[in-house]
Amino acid sequence: MKKTYHLFALSLLSFIQTGFAQTTDKIVAQIVSEVHENSQLEALAHQLLDVIGPRLVGTPQMQQAHDWAVTQYTNWGIAAKNEQWGQWRGWERGITHIDMVSPRVQTLKGTQLAWSPSTGRKGITAELMVLPTVADSAEFNNWLTTVKGKFIMISMKEPTGRPDYNWEEFATPESYYNMKKDREAQENEWSTNMQRIGYDRRSLPIALEKAGAAGIVSSYWSKGFGANKIFGANTDKIPIIDLELEDYTMLYRLVEHGNRPKIKILAASKELGAVPTFNTIAEIKGSEKPNEYVVLSAHFDSWDGGTGATDNGTGTLVMMETMRVLKKLYPNPKRTILVGHWGSEEQGLNGSRAYVEDHPEIVAKVQAVFNQDNGTGRVVQISGGGFANSYDYIPRWLSAVPDDITQHIETTFPGMPAGGGSDNASFIAAGAPAFGLSSLHWSYWNYTWHTNRDTYDKIVFDDLKNNVILTAILAYMASEDPEMASREKRILPVNPKTGEQSIWPAQRSPERKGGL
Template structure:
């Protein structure tokens, strides 16, 4: 019998065993886990690392000077920890960089004035210094509305969204996953059949017209052609929390857009109601934004701990390094980056021997569509467009990702990888006292493990307590250091370091799903 047939027969036999029996076959190095816990819980540096990424360097928008400075600091830190092959690996093109250099805004009427909580959208232009002008409303919801406001908005600040209700927050914004939540996550999801009628999510009736994005572009062009100073929209969130992303293109060939500002809903509402009462309101605003065209490429931060007898095989841990710009990118995703940096520091500090090479990857361009991790996977493993595999693909053991905020790790999303379940079930045993108990067979999206999964590599995102991620911090001005939970960060780094260590020393690489079809 050939070696491949022997191995195949072994896996058939293994899969025929009951899951408890498969779990018992997984070897746990409890001495190594003790050392990882001791280093990570008693001598942690994770919050110091986080403070540098957030407090010192601030928001890390891909292409900005801030992300480049933060990357240089991270590279230096990895070299201090004596990692090998530390590098800023270029990919691209990404497009122009952008940063907000200065912003202030004030509303003024005959009887009062007040400072505004507001932020410019990324990749939008600024103003020519401080400009004072009247505020008007121009809510355009369809093509017929354009003519209503033609010739009415030149030289004005224009409020472009209708004022919405702001209900009281009767539920706390922060929460942990309950046992019921975890049980529901662990259940196999059933996809019910859907029709394709208009008005369903994703159907042709799901937005303003058949193409909401195209309509928004035409609306922005209208305001630009009409000569507005800036558009102003009410932010999602309340209580001073403002969610802000991008508003313009990264490429010089993209259509020009006007200056765009997102205003805290409470301040938006105050101005809106004053205008309803026919009370004139002026705004004085200074927006200084800067584009960077000198280098259209971006980079991923990499560094590794070489393995021993299986050094040509690879285990990876990673997180996206970039953020949006209104906060300091603490929960999204300095938290994940700091956890991964701490995990690899722990592995280095404990001097644990690992058979496979362990490589850290911190990705840029995630917020624009997983761009950095996809470029890395294409460069090293496979292009999902044609699924032509590179030699490194066969040598890959597994990838672990953190990108759901500061919350404690409660388990692993398996991405449909049934064969990984008994492996991770065994590995979770030493961490049940840290709250890690759950495996979810379901997929979770929106972050960088998908780049690996898309080419048939075992990539996993951890299940985390939401804390305030979806309710307060994700892409908002409140995504700052103070929203981070230090005990959770310490526990997360310990769990990640342990899973990476166990993967690096396992006799076999982690199980894989069948290769996916090309995604042309």
């Protein structure tokens, strides 16, 4: 009797596994077909990036993006809401216009930094000055008495606007070596002089504002043709602008040669007081285990030098399209599939940290978090995130993904826990299995990460389709898995820098009143 029962059990298990494999093959084929034949990625990208534009926390455009996403999900039959987690300094960008008016007239390429004070409608016209070379902070403080009514240039004059790869391709070895040697010497001298001055990048603008400067002119080169990093201002009354390298260095040379250049800055902006900040949350309710969760994750906000296309418009588009595809082809998942579009990631993972802190009951039942952040490229690396048994379940889920996708992916197990680079780190700190879907960089760090070049034209839609297929299948497999993913953490190695045992990242609370 026992032998008969054992044979029956084996036969039943084989039947179930065969049936699941057939269902999986069907779902996977449908996902691939839907993504390639009915993709909504370009339509979504147009609405998010061309129509709404950049999504700086605290701006009306960020609110518009949240509302648009809820409407889009609702139209797909997916329950969605905006969930408030804090407040932020409200600010709205207006027109930026920068012109050299002496010794000749030329319109310059640049923009006001986020949260920059306005110049008013008439703008400000003033002469430019550069930072002096000083012997000590006392000499610099004496120089501060001369800045009243002037625009002060606070960035180093870069010796070349050509990225290193361009030099490597065309310069002689001697010329390339000389350029790098001279640049290094200039950077060292600049750094040493800043130490003598006694201020850093954050404190210097405040000191110049107190001394009566009319405004601050900077240029934070991103080491690519025409690319600059665009972050935030920290002054209360005077504007801070960033000029592209070629215009900044031209003005700098004019100052050095005694030509006394003047520029006019029109930097219109509005202060909006304290405004609410949100995460957009959407879900497809689970049919068998509704209180267990597969979480799709991408931050919604961006800096506003460009339109935030690759950081993190592309991650957002992948997760939205994945939810659309799953709702159409897998409308009754075993576990609840939830997507989080987090606010204020750029200021310290604030939206996802708030969600983790506010929803411990969900975090405790997370099967897996799949987070995508770093650009437009196809996913090429998945780490186990420091979870000791991740080598078991991640390959099991990946096994259903077509070979033409997985052939590009390198997996690392058990990996190390993310400490704070993107929103998967918020979940990892709370012990939830969370995994970054790391992309091929497409010159991401120099050309689009936080730059004025992070725009729609940089998107590679073939790679985004690849990532939608991958994410949808991973979500499906994680949802269907009969077992909960293990949360056992690896024993972390000794830190070679300190000689001490590494520890798991601690859960951190978000900033809930930013800039206020």
